[in-house]
Amino acid sequence: MLHARQYTWRVPSCQMHPAGRLRSIFDLVRDFLKDEAFNQQDRVLRRYLKPDLLIVDDMGLKALPKHSGEYLLEVVMRRYENRSTIMTSNRPIQDWGKLLGDVPAASAILDRFLHHAQTIAITGRSYRLKDQASAKEEKPPKQTTEDPSHD
Helix, strand or coil, X not given: CCEEEEEEEECCCCCCCCCEEEEEHHHHHHHHHHHHHCCCHHHHHHHHHCCCEEEEEEECCCCXXXXXXXXXXXXXXXXXXXXXXXXXXXXXXXXXXXHHCCHHHHHHHHHHHCCCEEEEEEEECCHHHHHHHHHHHHCCCCCCCCCHHHC
């Protein structure tokens, strides 16, 4: 099974610090949806704007809820040229409009995100499956209990 995973990141000219935050896209959206109900979006937004490095993982695993594009756009717009951001995806960026359910927001996100970006496409077997493949190779063949001389 082959997987293509696209890693895109933008590193501003500011000096990097060890402070960072790793969240899946689903957790990011869930944080905004949850706090929207409590009218505390500014607090959530600050949580995503503060780190020197924000890593948003798993973009494209499945379609996202309504307004996801707006939340992600707000984070990317505010971090643009101020803080470093990495996004991982196993889907081509051309699909992001459909995944977010908001083509204009996806276009605006990609316009800012790709402006100073390095994009690395990685193809091949999934790294997570490497141990599974070596375990299969070490496993002895199945023993059969049938005796072919008794046919």
